[in-house]
Amino acid sequence: MIADIFAAAADSVTLINRDANYAAYITRTASGDTEDTWKAMIERNVVQLETIKAYKGVDETTSIWTSEDFTDIDAAIIKGKTLY
Secondary structure (H helix, E strand, O other), X not given: OHHHHHHHHHHHHHHHHHOOOHHHHHHHHOOXXXXXXXXXXXXXXXXXXXXXXXXXXXXXXXXXXXXXXXXXHHHHHHHHHOOO
């Protein structure tokens, strides 16, 4: 279960890194989304990553994470926050 949660976080990391600017997003998706819509999507993914990092165990104090490497997640959070 923990591995699945961590894997899901990787999807948000990929999205933030892949769509690192509005023009890249529009080129990739050919969507009619506005820049505000794109920024909201980036923000949702940043919030999701922050939430996942904060997950606690059943005691509501101890983190569920053990030896996971959050380097990519931390970088995506920082990068994502510069985009919205």
